[in-house]
Amino acid sequence: MKLPTEAPIGLLGGTFDPIHFGHLRLAExxxxxxxxxxxxxxxxxxxxxxGTPRSPAEDRLAMARLAVEGNSRLAVDDIEIRxxxxxxxVLTLTRLREEIGTHHPLVLLLGADxxxxxxxxxxxxxxxxxxxxxxxxxxxxxxxxxxxxxxxxPELAKACEGRVLKSADQLRASPAGGILPFDMTPLAISATxxxxxxxxxxxxxYLLPDPVLDYIAARQLYGGSAS
Numbered sequence: 001m002k003l004p005t006e007a008p009i010g011l012l013g014g015t016f017d018p019i020h021f022g023h024l025r026l027a028e029x030x031x032x033x034x035x036x037x038x039x040x041x042x043x044x045x046x047x048x049x050x051g052t053p054r055s056p057a058e059d060r061l062a063m064a065r066l067a068v069e070g071n072s073r074l075a076v077d078d079i080e081i082r083x084x085x086x087x088x089x090v091l092t093l094t095r096l097r098e099e100i101g102t103h104h105p106l107v108l109l110l111g112a113d114x115x116x117x118x119x120x121x122x123x124x125x126x127x128x129x130x131x132x133x134x135x136x137x138x139x140x141x142x143x144x145x146x147x148x149x150x151x152x153x154p155e156l157a158k159a160c161e162g163r164v165l166k167s168a169d170q171l172r173a174s175p176a177g178g179i180l181p182f183d184m185t186p187l188a189i190s191a192t193x194x195x196x197x198x199x200x201x202x203x204x205x206y207l208l209p210d211p212v213l214d215y216i217a218a219r220q221l222y223g224g225s226a227s
Contacts, residue, residue: 007037008105008132008171011096013080013089015191016043016060017053018216019067020208022189024074026136030109031073033182034134034168039109040077041068048086048122054195055221057081066211088122093130105175106131119156128163132171132178198222 012027023041031039043060047053053060061078068074079095080087089108096106108131110118115135118124127133152160165171165178189207197204199222205213216222 006104006172007035008107009096009100010034010036010039010107010109010134011042011077011092011131012039012109013042013044013087013092015047015053016041016064017055017191018060018194018208018212018221019064020189020191020194020212022187024067024209025187026109026184027074028071029184030134030136030182034107034171034180036073036107038075039073040075042077042080042092044087045080045083046086048088059215059219059221063212063215066215067209069211086122090121090123090126090130093127097130103175105171107134107171107180108132109134109136111136116151116153116156119153119159125159128159128177131176132165132174132180134171135179135181136184137181195222 010027010030012023012030014023016023019041027039027041030036041064043057043064044053045057055063058081061076061081064076068076080092083091083095085091093106093108100106108127110133112135115133118127118133121127160179163177163179165180168180168182170178171180194204194207197207198216
């Protein structure tokens, strides 16, 4: 069978409530480091592992689209918002497979904390049949391949056996199934911080793109005044 040679499609999910420079910098670095053809930001419709987002789905989708305008590397996919029910990653990946076929490499991006809790996710073992998993690591920490036996649950540690890739080039060699750690630049920005600042009438400028901040002000999201 001929191995796929297409540049992988990366997926970065989140509530994006609101989207900020921490999300965008991770997306940009992942695109470059992993050799992705495209990175899709996927706003959650009904996130199963978090509380109900503060902003409606249509607003979070609009903010994400504003944030990536002018960047051909990044796109926004509304697949989770278009479908009712909890936004389980395994269902999103299944739907994407129906869209792009079985041979094109897909890469699901996860932060280290999210990855370490992967075994609690809905049908988590099926994710490896649908996509590679790239785990964003903060610089200065030991590489995941050396730390994982110490920090992962036994079932997840067992699932990692034989899956850890040595380089991003290996993501092209198969459509799914690998795990690749990579370093990212940590930015101490959170959506919770931004919402809190705005709610109390403080400035959130330079924490998120100006068009997103303007949208928040126009729609009067998060209370207070956006500035």
